Amino acid sequence: LLIAGDLFDGPWRDYRTGLYFVDRMRRLKDAAIQVYLILGNHDAENRFVSRLEHADNVRLFSHRKSETVRVDGLDTVIHGRSFPQRDVSENIAQDYPPPVAGCFNIGLLHTACTGREGHALYAPCTVEQLVNRGYDYWALGHVHAREVLHEQPYVVYPGNIQGRNPRETGPKGATLVTVDDGRVVSLEERPLDVIRWSVESIDVGACTDLPAVHAVVRERIERARDAATTGRGLALRLRLVG
DSSP, rough: OOOEEOOSSSSOSSSHHHHHHHHHHHHHHHHTTOOOEEHHHHHHHHHTTGGGGOOTTEEEOOSSSSSEEEEETEEEEEOOOOOOOOOOOGGGGSSSSOOOOEEEEEEEEOOOOOBBTTTTTBBBBBBHEEEEHTOOOOEEESSSEEEEEETTTTEOOOOOOSSSSSOSSOOOOOEEEOOOOEEEEEEEEEOOSSSSEEEEEEEEOOSHHHHHHHHHHHHHHHHHHHHHTTOOHHHHHHHHOO
């Protein structure tokens, strides 16, 4: 399991937030799942994050310099570095280690890359730079929308796993990457959001009375509810135009 930073959204109101995460990571240990984690800008501003006592299946990358970690039992290595503080303006990707020959090389990086609307320009870099590093896959964090920046090698923002406000609409989740014989054979988006945000713009210009407006709105609400799938809450914002 790769976590590319901003696991926590800044300071906690309750320390049990961190304890809950540690407990969930122990559940992964019981299932023999390794976790590789870097800290992003929001994590770095939280003074408690670095003090959490993780189980030995969790590998937190250093904030002092980039590191290379070998995955036990697999010809796979992960290169990564945590943020030392919230505001990281330098290009830290340029100091990532060279690829390890004979291994599947993964880069774990928290970055705005070339810049994304609504996101501070932390750890800027270019897609070309990442591709030319020679890794087989780049797992990126910081940007909340899912985006595949490059293929062969894949450079992927999986987005966040839960929309935080009405601007972050649609499915949110993780990316399941399948690797066979040293190459990526598939990427699968796995929705994990508990509450889904949706903004529906409804043209009521053809409606002649209020009951007609109600009927159009009701139909759109039902459609949005069905799209969110059973068991998931829907936070819906309606815009009536016309």
